Amino acid sequence: MTSIHSLVSSSSRNRLQKKKSSQILHKPITKQKTQFVKPSRCNHHSLYLARPNQAEQGNQRYQVTCSYRVEQSQKRNGYTSRPLGALFIDKFLMKGKILEGKYDKEFVEYTLSFFSQNTGFQGRHNLEDDEMMNFYSRLPCEAITENARIQLEKNIDKPYERLNLLFVDGKLIGIKKKMNYEFLRMMGINEEILEDYISKEDLLPACWDISQIIKVREGISFISNLINFQGGIFGSRIIIKNFIQSDSSQKISNQYIYYIYSCDRRQLNVDNLERNFLTYFQLQALTLPQRVAIHQSRIKRPCVAKTILDFQ
Known part of the structure; x- marks a missing residue:
């Protein structure tokens, strides 16, 4: 007679043997x-x-x-552009790309591109319906020679900024923005602040609101409120001069637009500039060379051109 224990043991041995056989059969496959x-x-x-x-x-x-x-x-x-202090951002010039900065003993000048065959870069926005372009097209225009324009510019003894719009076959391909140091001081900044800001933001500041300027309908002389770096609001008479130089044989034309400001000279106070310099660069105090440079009415240094955007 077979015991229950024997049956269980036999059954267990059979299951164990089948399991081992199964493992052995699967090992070669694995x-x-x-x-x-x-x-x-x-x-x-x-x-x-x-x-x-x-x-x-x-x-x-x-x-x-x-x-x-x-x-x-x-x-x-998704980045929100950071303004320079309380100044406006120049919404018109932000549509181009800043390529180069030029620093002279009396002014700074920046070259912007809207289209370049060498780089293939095209403007960020369409300028055909731009409000500022329409505003500039409505300004009274005067033909002028290059020598006469240069002499006129030398005789400006007030803060001024100048736009040079370059057209080829009627298409805007580049702009140069020029500002004398008195204009920068009126805004409460100097070229060091401006150069640092441009290197970080690729933008140019403005002391007036474009939406207010384009509303001007009467003549090229008007009074408007301006704003500076520290947020001070002050009035100034603004005279706009618009000149054109063209070469019909090459289908190239240059439009020169001057903004000349007549404001209270106290707005050019270097003490404000010194405080703004400390605020912008987060400094506790100025070194003697920095203080001397800020208080100089004109920085005596040779003209230097600096590439801001390197396409290499």
């Missing part, structure tokens, strides 16, 4: 899969693996670079 997968990833001839690894690394670098560019683009698109 081993074959492992051997098939591993050689393509590692532990084969190094020469055979060099190309796949380089391709994978290159693909990884490409993906990382693309991800970085997308991230930077998203940050830029």
Whole structure:
């Protein structure tokens, strides 16, 4: 007679034997899969693996670079431009790209591009319906020679800014913005502050609101409120002069627009400029060279051109 214990033991042995058999039968399959997968990833001839690894690394670098560019683009698109103190941002000139800065003993000048065949860069916005372009097209215009214009500019003894619009075949391809140091002081800044701001924001400041300027309908002389770096509001008479130089043979024309400001000279106070310098650069005190440079009415240094945007 077979005991219950014997039956249970026999049944257990049978299940254990089947389990072991099953494991043994599956081992070759599992081993074959492992051997098939591993050689393509590692532990084969190094020469055979060099190309796949380089391709994978290159693909990884490409993906990382693309991800970085997308991230930077998203940050830029969602970035709110930081104004320079209480000054306005020049919304018209922000439609171009600042390429170069020129620093003379009496003025600063920046070159902006809206289109360049060399770089393939095109303007950020369409200018055909721009309000400022329409405003400039309505201004009384006077033809002038280059020598006469240069002499006129030398005789300006007030704060001024000048726009030079370059047209080829009627298309605006570039702008130069020029500001004398008295104009910068009227805004409460100097060229060091301006250069640092441009390097960080790629923008130019303005002391008046474009939406107010374009409402001017009577003549080229008017009174308007201006604002400076520290938020002070003051009145000034503004005279706009508009000149044109053209070369019909080459289909090139230059439009020169001057803004000349007649304000209380106290608005050019260097003490305000010194405080603004400390505030902007977050300094506790000025060194003697910085103090001397700020208090000089004109900084005596040779003309220097500095590339701001390098397409290389």
